[in-house]
Amino acid sequence: MSHTHQDVRPLAPKQSLTRRGLPRWAPAGIGAASVALGIAIGLVAGLESRTQWGLIAAMLFVGITYTASSVVENKRQAKDRVATSLVWVCFVLAVVPLLSLLWVTLSRGLKVLDGYFLTHSMAGVPGFEPGGGVYHALIGTLEQVGLATLIAAPIGLLTAVYLVEYGKGALAKAVTFFVDVMTGIPSIVAGLFILTIMLMLGLSPAGYLGSLALAILMMPVVVRSTEEMLKLVPNELREASLALGVPKWRTILKVVLPTAIGGITTGVMLAIARIAGETAPIMLLVFGSQLINANPFEGAQSSLPFYIWEQYRVGSEASYDRAWAAALVLIAFVMILNLVARGIARWKAPKTGR
Template identity: 75%
Template sequence: MSTAAVVTGKHAGSLRGARLPKWAPLAIAAVSIALGLGISAAAGLHSKIQWALIAALLHVVGTYGIAARVEGRRQAKDRVATSLVWVAFLLAVVPLASLVWSTVRRGVKVLDLYFLTHSMGVVADSEPGGGIYHAIIGSLEQIGLATLIGAPIGVLTAIYLVEYGRGRLAKSVTFFVDVMTGIPSIVAGLFILSIMLMLDLQPFGFAGSLALAILMMPVVVRSTEEMLKLVPNELREASLALGVPKWRTILKVVLPTSIGGITTGIMLAVARIAGETAPVLLLVFGNPFINNNPFEGAQASLPLYIYQQYSQSAGSPHAFNRAWAASLTLIAFVMILNLAARGIARWKAPKTGR
């Protein structure tokens, strides 16, 4: 063995410098939480948010101080950045977990088979009993019709912008898509309501679907557009070089390659409109009875049902419990949609064989 190799092996450990043990971040976090609780108790702070913020600040400061002393300032900055990422992650996850826990804890009180298979009918909001069957039917029909309208238009618009869009028309379409992305849901409802007033139409489920489709289309356009841009141009060029027409290249090469992302984007758009209340309140009006026809008569929906029950919850614990049970059902509905989207995306994704 050469002298250089011996020297390199002898001093390899010293060149790396001192390192904190793997359990150090957890220890610093535990001490920060304990100090945050102690400072909050001494200062008389009763809010969990306050002591959590104090603990997060102590964790970041403590991480930098200890890491700078042991590992140096450069490594300390890296550890502080990692700590900030974890703090931001917890700030996002903790409220979400708290929301889900509160909804499950309060919603399971009346959520059973009877609740899912019966409507309110002649049951008053202050009385026990009743269910959300009529609201489930209304939501499924309204969201389904909105998806049938909004998803194809959104996907075709995105295909035009990515594959064909040039000049002023493409710029105008992009501008209006950006504008539609930010419009409040109540504006879409008022737009459809103005058309209904001109035609002297009464509230019905399909009117709500039209407003929801307006809200859905820009989300589908943006997500589909980004997925289509991720398809390598080499695939398009190879297909065109073989003499395949452009429309067939899009249909057989581009769309199958990006179908997973497109499906996920559509499901996100569905989740976006599933909880909209304002357009439904304006256009569908609500109905305690079962209405299977979205093209005639007022119809219920889950967001509207939740709003109506919660507005009556001050004088009735039964309405309060029904509102939370319907909220839990709506969350489960959105979760099932997302799981279905992931399954479809994996099923339709391009297969790589040997």
């Protein structure tokens, strides 16, 4: 009778599928401890700047995170946590100045921002005394930015369509090169260019001249943003439309542009935000005015950026309050434009079925 012999080996020790790791609250706890240590070190060292305290806290946060992860976990995990910590530090460094700016603008701008301020001009009000409003500057900004958009948006859109859908050869390369060059043009250069034309033709300062300079600044932004959005449209949509016998121009009009309308609208709004705060072209071409002028084609006009500079230059407490209130109005103006753009983009976006 044969016996089957089986090898009896000792059981291997049970290996754990889990590893040691920092608890989920560790990043928040390390962040709080780093802030406390940063403040303490700043106070002990006699550093008065809170920016210095923040930088010390940021360096401590990264260093403590790496040390704790190295001890509890491993070197590889520690490097990953350091990369994540650096991302968070950069995010905070970007957000803190923005929040600080908004807080200062709100706290100082709300002092005089009311219905009277929005519906009256500075006519007859000495700059160093309280009173007056921003109505004339608001009208000027709306008209100047509106005219610039009417000029720059169609030209920029058609240029982008040409570059993406038709552009080939030397002409397309030349257009792309000049668009890139125009993107970095300072606003004062655009203002000087239109000023030269104004002097050659013997024209008087007016709002539309400022709009021409603003349009020069706006066009390359519209071209670049629209070009990138059109490139994101899948070629299959174009090919399907052309396969049905639809002409190319109609394919662009009915398929390509509606598909990219959300991104195009956002790009136009970014371009408007880019030019809404320009002051140099207005100073050169529009000259500013204390009176209400609703005609952008005749006479000097004001604008919100020019009004802010004008009031801050006066140097009185009342003029400072008006300057901050006008800055708050300008921020609200850009914010409302972005909200409207998002609404239009969502309304015009092609409906997708499930």
